[in-house]
Amino acid sequence: MFMHLAKPLAPQPNLKTLQISNLSRRGFIRGTTGFTLGLSLVACTQNKPETLAQDASPIPDNSNVDVGPLVLISIAADGRTQITNPRSEMGQQVITTVAQMIADELDVPWDDLVIKQAVGDKKYGDQNTDGSTSVRNHFTRFRMAGASMRQMLTQAAANQWDVDISECSSELGVITHSSGKTLTYGDVAEAAGKLDVPAEDDVTLKPRSEWRYIGKDKPSYTISDVIRGKGTFGIDVKVPDMLYAVIAHPPTLFGKVKSLDDTAALAVPGVTQVIKMKEPEGEAPSFQQLGGVAVIGTDTWAAIQGREALEIDWDAGPNASYNSKAYAKELAATARKTGENKLKRGDVAAALKSSAKTISADYYAAHLSQSPMEPPAATARWDGDTVECWACTQNPQAARSTVAQICGVPEENVTVHVTLLGGGFGRKSKPDYVVEAALIAREVGKPVKVTWTREDDVQHGYFHAVSAQHMQGGLDAYGNVTAVLHRTVFPSINSTFGPAVQGSDFELSLGATDNPWDVPNMAVEVGKAKSHIRIGWLRSVANVYHVFANQSFAAELAHAAEIDQKDFLIDLIGPDRQIDFSKDGVTYPNYGASIEEHPVDTKRLKAVLNKAAAMAKWGRDVPKGHGLGIAVHRSFLSYVATAIEVAVDSDGNITFPGIWCAVDAGTVVSPDNTKSQMEGGTLFGISNALYGEITATNGVVDQVNFPDWRVMRMAESPHVFETHIMESDAPPGGVGEPGTPPAAPALANAIFAATGQRLRSMPLLGQNDRLDMSKVGEG
Amino acid sequence: MAITLKINGNTKTVTAPEGTPLLWVLRDHLGMTGTKFGCGVAQCGACTVHVDGTPIRSCITAHEDVEDTEIVTIEGANGKVTEAIRSAWEELAVPQCGYCQAGQIMSATALLETNKNPTDEDIDAAMTGNICRCATYVRIRKAIKEAAKTV
Ligand code: FES
Ligand code: FES
Numbered sequence A: 001m002f003m004h005l006a007k008p009l010a011p012q013p014n015l016k017t018l019q020i021s022n023l024s025r026r027g028f029i030r031g032t033t034g035f036t037l038g039l040s041l042v043a044c045t046q047n048k049p050e051t052l053a054q055d056a057s058p059i060p061d062n063s064n065v066d067v068g069p070l071v072l073i074s075i076a077a078d079g080r081t082q083i084t085n086p087r088s089e090m091g092q093q094v095i096t097t098v099a100q101m102i103a104d105e106l107d108v109p110w111d112d113l114v115i116k117q118a119v120g121d122k123k124y125g126d127q128n129t130d131g132s133t134s135v136r137n138h139f140t141r142f143r144m145a146g147a148s149m150r151q152m153l154t155q156a157a158a159n160q161w162d163v164d165i166s167e168c169s170s171e172l173g174v175i176t177h178s179s180g181k182t183l184t185y186g187d188v189a190e191a192a193g194k195l196d197v198p199a200e201d202d203v204t205l206k207p208r209s210e211w212r213y214i215g216k217d218k219p220s221y222t223i224s225d226v227i228r229g230k231g232t233f234g235i236d237v238k239v240p241d242m243l244y245a246v247i248a249h250p251p252t253l254f255g256k257v258k259s260l261d262d263t264a265a266l267a268v269p270g271v272t273q274v275i276k277m278k279e280p281e282g283e284a285p286s287f288q289q290l291g292g293v294a295v296i297g298t299d300t301w302a303a304i305q306g307r308e309a310l311e312i313d314w315d316a317g318p319n320a321s322y323n324s325k326a327y328a329k330e331l332a333a334t335a336r337k338t339g340e341n342k343l344k345r346g347d348v349a350a351a352l353k354s355s356a357k358t359i360s361a362d363y364y365a366a367h368l369s370q371s372p373m374e375p376p377a378a379t380a381r382w383d384g385d386t387v388e389c390w391a392c393t394q395n396p397q398a399a400r401s402t403v404a405q406i407c408g409v410p411e412e413n414v415t416v417h418v419t420l421l422g423g424g425f426g427r428k429s430k431p432d433y434v435v436e437a438a439l440i441a442r443e444v445g446k447p448v449k450v451t452w453t454r455e456d457d458v459q460h461g462y463f464h465a466v467s468a469q470h471m472q473g474g475l476d477a478y479g480n481v482t483a484v485l486h487r488t489v490f491p492s493i494n495s496t497f498g499p500a501v502q503g504s505d506f507e508l509s510l511g512a513t514d515n516p517w518d519v520p521n522m523a524v525e526v527g528k529a530k531s532h533i534r535i536g537w538l539r540s541v542a543n544v545y546h547v548f549a550n551q552s553f554a555a556e557l558a559h560a561a562e563i564d565q566k567d568f569l570i571d572l573i574g575p576d577r578q579i580d581f582s583k584d585g586v587t588y589p590n591y592g593a594s595i596e597e598h599p600v601d602t603k604r605l606k607a608v609l610n611k612a613a614a615m616a617k618w619g620r621d622v623p624k625g626h627g628l629g630i631a632v633h634r635s636f637l638s639y640v641a642t643a644i645e646v647a648v649d650s651d652g653n654i655t656f657p658g659i660w661c662a663v664d665a666g667t668v669v670s671p672d673n674t675k676s677q678m679e680g681g682t683l684f685g686i687s688n689a690l691y692g693e694i695t696a697t698n699g700v701v702d703q704v705n706f707p708d709w710r711v712m713r714m715a716e717s718p719h720v721f722e723t724h725i726m727e728s729d730a731p732p733g734g735v736g737e738p739g740t741p742p743a744a745p746a747l748a749n750a751i752f753a754a755t756g757q758r759l760r761s762m763p764l765l766g767q768n769d770r771l772d773m774s775k776v777g778e779g
Numbered sequence B: 001m002a003i004t005l006k007i008n009g010n011t012k013t014v015t016a017p018e019g020t021p022l023l024w025v026l027r028d029h030l031g032m033t034g035t036k037f038g039c040g041v042a043q044c045g046a047c048t049v050h051v052d053g054t055p056i057r058s059c060i061t062a063h064e065d066v067e068d069t070e071i072v073t074i075e076g077a078n079g080k081v082t083e084a085i086r087s088a089w090e091e092l093a094v095p096q097c098g099y100c101q102a103g104q105i106m107s108a109t110a111l112l113e114t115n116k117n118p119t120d121e122d123i124d125a126a127m128t129g130n131i132c133r134c135a136t137y138v139r140i141r142k143a144i145k146e147a148a149k150t151v
Helices: A021-025 A094-106 A139-161 A185-192 A263-267 A300-309 A324-335 A348-353 A396-407 A432-444 A454-459 A543-561 A565-573 A602-615 A671-691 A743-755 B022-029 B080-091 B101-114 B120-127 B137-150
Strands: A073-075 A081-085 A113-117 A168-171 A174-177 A182-184 A243-248 A256-261 A271-276 A293-297 A311-315 A340-345 A357-365 A377-383 A386-391 A414-418 A448-451 A467-475 A481-489 A521-527 A626-635 A638-648 A654-664 A721-725 B002-007 B010-015 B048-051 B054-057 B070-072
Touching: A073 A139, A073 A185, A081 A094, A094 A113, A094 A139, A139 A168, A139 A174, A139 A182, A139 A185, A174 A185, A182 A185, A243 A300, A243 A432, A256 A271, A263 A271, A263 A300, A271 A300, A271 A432, A293 A300, A293 A432, A300 A448, A300 B022, A324 A357, A324 A467, A324 A481, A324 A521, A348 A467, A348 A481, A348 A521, A357 A543, A377 A432, A386 A396, A386 A432, A396 A414, A396 A432, A432 A448, A467 A543, A481 A543, A543 A565, A543 A626, A543 A671, A543 A743, A565 A602, A565 A626, A602 A626, A602 A638, A602 A654, A602 A721, A626 A743, A638 A671, A638 A743, A654 A671, A671 A721, A671 A743, A671 B137, B002 B022, B048 B101, B054 B101, B080 B101, B080 B137, B101 B120, B101 B137, B120 B137
Parallel strands: A081 A113, A243 A448, A386 A414, A481 A521, A654 A721, B002 B070
Antiparallel strands: A073 A081, A168 A174, A174 A182, A243 A293, A256 A311, A271 A293, A340 A521, A357 A467, A377 A386, A377 A448, A467 A481, A626 A638, A638 A654, B002 B010, B048 B054, B048 B070
């Protein structure tokens, strides 16, 4: 199946799996030959481009620059329209969504679309599929591409008829002159390809009322294949003559092979070779390979068996002292001390002193692993100095540049084909495994696929940061909040790329310095924490722990004030307004978006909160052992409130009679898919909150595979999950991540309502995945 | 040693070391990559196939142990029940990334083959061995009930 991809003749037709299903039903030939005219379009970057990862990534940010001619659309003489999708598909249905945005403005029949997956190349603009950016950062750009092309086609028809373009209209691939004569897009495609791309100001986008595909539910491009076992994921890639590799990664970060005995490994049937991996350089792991020993074989199993048989004596290296239990205590102690101020409003210390009542609370959240169902996998094949890679990567440009850099070849010599991703959640934005494949394939002299086993994934990932937070709050005699202090300590993602020992402004802006509470005295402080394992992005990033802490604390304050949690929260958010965090000295990146275009709007925040509460019938009597909790947060430019009903039995088992979610993501391109992401994002958050815990002893991760790295299963999932999408004309926000942050605190608040037990440490469940019922009733 | 396997009605001869799990024989030797690897230790269900109609985890099943059986994988599953499940899956847009879905569909098929009207508890019991990290559980449960109506 991958034979045709092997040829270096770009642009080759996409992976067959990426073409739309209804085409095949209509008997279309799946090959995409016939697209002789690749029309070049200038990248139309009206939107403020993404800068989310700016201070947490070594990736040169090319989204700010004019990326030059951008090939996104080509039209064949027979009218088929090929869209090149530059974003990575990992379950968010981005292929379908990108097609909706482009095809709507281009105005072509949905069934005539063929989708091709782009390789990693700067000419496509920003391809880093993280930060929930595919729609929110590219909504205008993709529509402009479609609209520009439509205008060029119409102009070409006008030229052919020798009439003015104003006398022509176009609809669903057909251009009509006022006299009634028509031409198809296919008829004029070649002539259109010779025209200049119109200036952005000369192109008019459709009014919302004329949208054909945007805002409508279109069937997923990939579904027909994946339910038949046909989708090609990174781990499924096969090229002729390929060998299979797994790697014995150093148990500790920057550990080294002291001595290696591969005799037994080489005796395993099917094992062809054992090689020592190049060691990572410098002090920061970045996207480098981890080192260790690779075992190559004629199938994956042989390689796995060979790895088992290796005798390696490791030099544990500089991180062998890492014990996460002791580290957690250090973090908590740091959180008790004054840190560096990052938000300052009024005088918190004085206000706390004069408050009628003060409370404080300490929160903890463990390391997490993204663990997409498809573990990292990549295939590489060298031909002289050029290498072709196939990978399930969220960031093909980073894969390309990192492979080039580490292998010492120019970037033009590296091609990165993007497969389907069996989940990403941030793990696959780091291309270390693509580098491994390239290094091994070069040494072996044959194409090689590297597969990470689940053990590799759980033990050697880029882990979500562990964190400790300390909060203090003051109340006046009427239950108004007078002061809030939020102190947070966690190893920064920046430590993966350099010598960072403190959380960055970017991480703090995810749930800490973007606190929307209308409180006269407020402070946010950050403490220092050195990292000893690789720290990386995980769905919604620092929002996970920050929002767990402050939305739990809001409920704790409500309890102390003896006011209903939801009413209290509405009051805490305060009057309708747009918040300017810079007034309090905050460096607020606003997820890379302009604050004028995407203000922090408390009206929208309260609206989703009220909506979720109404959906849950907030305030109703619930059966004994049940409890309702709620939380709200704006992240990735979208507003989400989540209400959760839990039922706790006398043994401490938790079930979910219902979860209700209200989301305001501005303009929504794909409604049902947005609901799907809210379900997935919320349950991801609940899974992490209930069970998620990666720990380390002497620098080695203690968890090994799914039995001990625990994730949610069917029997633990809710039976009722309702999502409401708020009507909005605002520009689009993200949808992949914003469902996650409110989930954990809504859950903790629900458990408190059900049992009187305030859980401040994630994972929330103890032994045997149960609540510790001996603590029931303790505040 | 050459082993003859009957997969999706076709006879295949494979030569793989004894003990090689069926999963890797399917994926690496026969190029049938619809059956997925998720854990290798019977914890996630991504590798679920049917052996004589029973769902098994192919990652811990030595290929030589299923020599005289009828093996059905996602590529070959096309009975009435599986097709009803596929329709419900499409109707309710169940999959997100889709990686776990082959296993989910094989487990759901086995459930509906023996239980035309599963309760929530039946669904929990049959499906809880299949992890979906995208957490499509709510839709899977609904879709199984939808499919049950049509078979
Ligand atoms: S791969 Fe077989 S159960 Fe996970
Ligand atoms: S759909 Fe992604 S793991 Fe289930």
